[in-house]
Amino acid sequence: xxxxxxxxxxxxxxxxxxxxxxxxxxxxxxxxxxxxxxxxxxxxxxxxxxxxxxxxxxxxxxxxxxxxxxxxxxxxxxxxxxxxxxxxxxxxxxxxxxxxxxxxxxxxxxxxxxxxxxxxxxxxxxxxxxxxxxxxxxxxxxxxxxxxxxxxxxxxxxxxxxxxxxxxxxxxxxxxxxxxxxxxxxxxxxxxxxxxxxxxxxxxxxxxxxxxxxxxxxxxxxxxxxxxxxxxxxxxxxxxxxxxxxxxxxxxxxxxxxxxxxxxxxxxxxxxxxxxxxxxxxxxxxxxxxxxxxxxxxxxxxxxx
Amino acid sequence: xxxxxxxxxxxxxxxxxxxxxxxxxxxxxxxxxxxxxxxxxxxxxxxxxxxxxxxxxxxxxxxxxxxxxxxxxxxxxxxxxxxxxxxxxxxxxxxxxxxxxxxxxxxxxxxxxxxxxxxxxxxxxxxxxxxxxxxxxxxxxxxxxxxxxxxxxxxxxxxxxxxxxxxxxxxxxxxxxxxxxxxxxxxxxxxxxxxxxxxxxxxxxxxxxxxxxxxxxxxxxxxxxxxxxxxxxxxxxxxxxxxxxxxxxxxxxxxxxxxxxxxxxxxxxxxxxxxxxxxxxxxxxxxxxxxxxxxxxxxxxxxxxxxxxxxxxxxxxxxxxxxxxxxxxxxxxxxxxxxxxxxxxxxxxxxxxxxxxxxxxxxxxxxxxxxxxxxxxxxxxxxxxxxxxxxxxxxxxxxxxxxxxxxxxxxxxxxxxxxxxxxxxxxx
Numbered sequence: 001x002x003x004x005x006x007x008x009x010x011x012x013x014x015x016x017x018x019x020x021x022x023x024x025x026x027x028x029x030x031x032x033x034x035x036x037x038x039x040x041x042x043x044x045x046x047x048x049x050x051x052x053x054x055x056x057x058x059x060x061x062x063x064x065x066x067x068x069x070x071x072x073x074x075x076x077x078x079x080x081x082x083x084x085x086x087x088x089x090x091x092x093x094x095x096x097x098x099x100x101x102x103x104x105x106x107x108x109x110x111x112x113x114x115x116x117x118x119x120x121x122x123x124x125x126x127x128x129x130x131x132x133x134x135x136x137x138x139x140x141x142x143x144x145x146x147x148x149x150x151x152x153x154x155x156x157x158x159x160x161x162x163x164x165x166x167x168x169x170x171x172x173x174x175x176x177x178x179x180x181x182x183x184x185x186x187x188x189x190x191x192x193x194x195x196x197x198x199x200x201x202x203x204x205x206x207x208x209x210x211x212x213x214x215x216x217x218x219x220x221x222x223x224x225x226x227x228x229x230x231x232x233x234x235x236x237x238x239x240x241x242x243x244x245x246x247x248x249x250x251x252x253x254x255x256x257x258x259x260x261x262x263x264x265x266x267x268x269x270x271x272x273x274x275x276x277x278x279x280x281x282x283x284x285x286x287x288x289x290x291x292x293x294x295x296x297x298x299x300x301x302x303x304x305x
Numbered sequence: 306x307x308x309x310x311x312x313x314x315x316x317x318x319x320x321x322x323x324x325x326x327x328x329x330x331x332x333x334x335x336x337x338x339x340x341x342x343x344x345x346x347x348x349x350x351x352x353x354x355x356x357x358x359x360x361x362x363x364x365x366x367x368x369x370x371x372x373x374x375x376x377x378x379x380x381x382x383x384x385x386x387x388x389x390x391x392x393x394x395x396x397x398x399x400x401x402x403x404x405x406x407x408x409x410x411x412x413x414x415x416x417x418x419x420x421x422x423x424x425x426x427x428x429x430x431x432x433x434x435x436x437x438x439x440x441x442x443x444x445x446x447x448x449x450x451x452x453x454x455x456x457x458x459x460x461x462x463x464x465x466x467x468x469x470x471x472x473x474x475x476x477x478x479x480x481x482x483x484x485x486x487x488x489x490x491x492x493x494x495x496x497x498x499x500x501x502x503x504x505x506x507x508x509x510x511x512x513x514x515x516x517x518x519x520x521x522x523x524x525x526x527x528x529x530x531x532x533x534x535x536x537x538x539x540x541x542x543x544x545x546x547x548x549x550x551x552x553x554x555x556x557x558x559x560x561x562x563x564x565x566x567x568x569x570x571x572x573x574x575x576x577x578x579x580x581x582x583x584x585x586x587x588x589x590x591x592x593x594x595x596x597x598x599x600x601x602x603x604x605x606x607x608x609x610x611x612x613x614x615x616x617x618x619x620x621x622x623x624x625x626x627x628x629x630x631x632x633x634x635x636x637x638x639x640x641x642x643x644x645x646x647x648x649x650x651x652x653x654x655x656x657x658x659x660x661x662x663x664x665x666x667x668x669x670x671x672x673x674x675x676x677x678x679x680x681x682x683x684x685x686x687x688x689x690x691x692x693x694x695x696x697x698x699x700x701x702x703x704x705x706x707x708x709x710x711x712x713x714x715x716x717x718x719x720x721x722x723x724x725x726x727x728x729x730x731x732x733x
Contacts, residue, residue: 063690248508
C-alpha cells in the first residue's frame, strides 16, 4: 500500500502532518533539537511571548496531580525583541512552520506584539493566547468575555497579515459562544483547550502547594473535557480546529481528529518524553497504514454519532 | 567564523604571516565538514583573533591561529587554543597537533604550558628555511584534562533508555539505594549530573522523577559475561507515591530513564583540598564526585549532617575511598551534636580549598554564605520540582544573583544546573 497522506493545511499553513507542539511545553524549539527531529512534525508553537520579558510566578510553579499536572509558570518569557534576535534564527533553519504564541497584558500589547512579528519570514502564523489563567490582569478577562475576545482578535487581525489562531480557554460556561465570537471577529483557526484552572492543597501544612494558589491543569486527566469541547465547537463553527488536551499517544491524537480537529497539539507528553511529538506523528501514520486509511484528511470529523 | 568576519580575519592574517592564507582558504575551512574555524570577538565587536581546527576521526590539527596585533598579550591566543582543545576533546579527538616555527619561542612556550610536547621536526619547512616543530597534545592526559576543566565537557545529549533494576536496598529507615543497568555511553555522565526516571508506564504518577547519580560504573567482567556492562546508582528517600512505588521494585523490573542531564560539578584545579558538604540524599552526587576527585589524587573531606543517624548514609563507602569524614546530627545520635555548618565553619581555611555542597536549600544557603565570607569557591547542587528535565517546563527555576522583577534572571535547575556556582544564585 502507498504511504498515507498525512499532510493537512490549516489557515493556509501547510503541514507535513497534523502534529504540533503546544505552547509552553516546547520552549523555543531548540530545547528539543537534541532529542527529536524537528522536521518530523507538522508545526512548532513557541512559548507564549509578551512585549517585554516577563519574570513569571514565584515557585513552586508546578505540582503533579492524579493523571495530570498543575502549572502556574506565569508566562515567563524572553519578550518579543529577544525572541526575534535570539530564538527565531535557530527556528528559521528548521524546515517546519513556526507559529508564535503571544499574549498581551493590555489590548494594545496584543496588537503591538503581533505587528512586530508581521514582517518576519520565519513566522508562519500567530496563536493568540486569550486564555492563560495565571496572569491576574491579563488573559483570563479576554478569554471569558466574548466581546473582549472579539476586540483582541480584531486588533491582532489588523496588526498582521499572518494566519491568526485563537487559543480558547475551557474555563467558560459555553465554549461554543466564545468560539463563535472569535470566528465572527475574523479568527482563521481555533485551538482548544488551554488548561483547566485547578488547585492542590498540602493538607498537613494547610497551604496551597502552588505559590500562585491556583494553576492550570493539563495531562491525560483533561482529555475527556477537551474532546467534548472540540466536538461541540467543530459542530457549530466553520473554522479549522486544533485539538489540545492530554494527548499522550497516537490513539489520543486520532480521537481528536475524529471529533473534528484538523490538527492536534502535544503538550504535557513532551515533558515525559522529549520526542513524544515525533513518536505520535509516526504512530498516527502507522495507524492509517494498519487500517488502510488513505489520508488523515478523511478522518477529520469522521466521528459516527 | 562567518563571512562577515573575513575582512577582519584576512587583515590579521596578513599582519601575522609572511605567507598569509587567502580568502579561499578560509572559505574552504568554513565549508569543510572536517573544519571548525572559530573567531574570538571582544565585546565591542572587534575580531580579536581566530583559529582553524580540523578534525578527522580522532586526530585533530590546528591549521592556523592568529591574534589581532592590537590585542596581543591579553591571553586571547591562549583562550583560542584552549577552547579548540576542548572542542576537539568533545568531538572525540585523542590527539591535537600543530606546527610552529622553531624561532617562535613565545608560541612554543605557550603550547608547552597548555600540554603540547614536541614529537618531531620538519627541516627547512618554511620558505625562509626555518624548521617547523611538530607538537602534539593528548586529550586523555590527566594533566591536560584538568587544564580544560574551565570548559566543562559537553556531554552527549541525554539518552532515553530502558533500564533493569539490579538491586534496591533499604539503607536506613526510608532511604534506599538502587542500582540499574545502563548503556555503556552513560559512562560519560559526570558527577553532578542527574537522571529522570519514570516509575511506571501508568499515567499516575505522570511525571518522571529526577535523581542525581550516586555512582556510575561497570560491572565486573564475570557479572557482565565477559563484556562491558554499565550501571548507575541512585539514593532516594521515600517521600510520596512515586518513591514509594520505586521502593517496591525488585531485581529484573524495568524502568524508563532519561540521562545524563544537567550541568556537572567543575572539579577545579588538582591539588586543592576539596570539601564536600551534604546530608541525606544530598550525599548521592557527592559520592560520585568524591570517587572522581580521589582518582585525580585530590585530598577530600566530607561533612555529613542530618536530623538523626538515619540521615547519615554510606559514610563507610566514602571512607573506603580515603575520604576523611565529619559527621554531625541535630540530635547527637551520630557524630557531633549540631548543624553540619557549625562543624564546617571550624575547619574552613580560606586558601586552597573548594566546596561542593548538596542538600536542603537552607543548608546550601548557609554553606554558600559561609564560603563567600571565607572567600572559598563553592558550588551547590540544587533540588527542585521539575516536569521535563530539559529546560522547557520552567517549573524548576531559581532566581539568579541579578534577578529582579524588571530584569528577570531565572535559572533552570535542570539545564543551567543542578550545579551552580554559589555566586550565580540569589540567596536572600
